[in-house]
Amino acid sequence: MKNFKKQFPILGQYTYLNTAASGLLPEAVLEFRQDHDLDFLISGSILKEKQGEVLTGVREAVGRFFHCAPNRVALTPNFSYGFNVLMEGVEKGKKVLLLKNDYPSVNWAVESRDFETCYAAIDENLEQNISEVIEKERPDIFAFSLVQWINGIRIDLNFLKELKQKNPDLLLFGDGTQFCGTEDFDFEDSALDVLGASTYKWMNAGYGNAFFLFKEHMEEKIFPKSLGFNSLQGKYKAQEGSLIGKFEPGHLDTLNFGSLQAALELIEKTGMAEIEQRVKELTSEAKDAFKKEGLLEEAIVKREFHSPIFNIRGDEKLFQKLRSNNIICSQRGEGIRVSFHYFNTTEDLEKLMKTIRAKK
Structure with a gap:
């Protein structure tokens, strides 16, 4: 071994x-961070002129790892920020199914906005509970963590596929912060419409970086209002109305997102x-x-x-x-x-x- x-x-x-609280920083990521800041120290804006190229590489690395087209990969500083942008782009009055006592960054972002909410209990019958509430309440969106932060209960991914087949109009928004990095995951083949995750835990990428993945049809489903100069900068979002651009209104940190790419390279090297x-x-x-x-x-x-x-x-x-x-x-x-x-x-x-x- x-x-x-x-x-x-x-x-x-x-x-x-304690990875569920904070992942460890690998030496490979530390080496990248040291080299990056040394380059910044001696190069200044010359390094920052390469920002678009660096972030394009990160976006492509995330997309390759999770099987998602890079033009549908948004880079955000953390899950909570990205999920709030996502829910701000959802039409008011929609009904959202949540899990009782799910991670606060999921439930609070929904409960603090003008949505109707319903809940399913987290116990040994999690999937059955979800099915019963959906049949009764007919929600528009189901927002949830793939793995529960307190006790580690993991939702059945095959169940989600069956759920989507029975309810094709139900949007599934998943938080993968306690999941991504523990097993291979094909986003395109999954039932999820949106997957977001902070990567400082199981992906060992350090703090200040996260990602959101979108199925293609989400361009017509959500309309975030955030916008900035960086929303239209870069290979995959240099067009007006870019969905991923709405999640990236300001400058992104090449140190933190480069750390994510270095962490992904270590995972791929390890296998x-x-x-x-x-x-x-x-x-x-x-x-x-x-x-x-x-x-x-x-x-x-x-x-x-x-x-x-x-x-x-x-x-x-x-x-x-x-x-x-x-x-x-x-x-x-x-x-x-x-x-x-x-x-x-x-x-x-x-x-x-x-x-x-x-x-x-």
């Missing part, structure tokens, strides 16, 4: 089970198939171990598929014990959230379990 840890020096000190397989193996091992110790809520135990994010039973005392043993995780909801990425190992899980058992 490859030594995935060598790109992340922090793993020499800590057992890092997305190998990353996906490693994440799935660790997820399965962790679920079995947590289930055996009675650390999981029933909703997680009963679901067939799960993400690499878990909320295990534990209080402040256990959280501090984990920290004192250099195990990095987060307190979320009523428990302790741990998450496993491809650079984690079975030994990391074993250390976690040994520390948990030691408190008994």
Whole structure:
């Protein structure tokens, strides 16, 4: 097995089970950032003259990685900014289905605007709950996180395809922040009409960069009002009314978005198939171990598929014990959230379990 840890020096000190809160910065991305700012230091505006070329490369890299045409890839500083632009472009009065207790940046952006809302519960019957609410309420839009931030419940992507077949006019807006970077994903083949994601978590691209992907028909469905000089600058948006231009009204940071491209190059070099397989193996091992110790809520135990994010039973005392043993995780909801990425190992899980058992 490859030594995935060598790109992340922090793993020499800590057992890092906190990607769901903040991804690690790889050495490859750090090297890009250092070179970029050195170039800026000695070149000034000469470097910035290449901004369009750099951002075109980033857009093409994102599109290639997620199977989306680059003229339908918008670059934004974070998911929350982009999602607010998206919802501002939706006609007022539309009915939107949300998930109860979904990530605040999804629900708040809808609830703070003039939309009618309805909700489905997040539990072991998530997909059934969604179907029942849609049949009853007939919403125009379903906005949701592909993976839930507190307990890691992951929506079934095949279910979304079936949902779209039964409800072709229903628009699906997905937040992939806790999903993108954990498995291969073909946006064009998916049921989603829009996918947005911040990339500082599972893609290990650092802060200040995110993307939004759009199916072609979204040009006729949403009409954001934001506009600026940069809205019409660049290879893929140099025309009036460009949808992705509406998401990019000002100058974009070549340091942050170049970091995204460097992170994508590292993922491709490592191998997305190998990353996906490693994440799935660790997820399965962790679920079995947590289930055996009675650390999981029933909703997680009963679901067939799960993400690499878990909320295990534990209080402040256990959280501090984990920290004192250099195990990095987060307190979320009523428990302790741990998450496993491809650079984690079975030994990391074993250390976690040994520390948990030691408190008994």
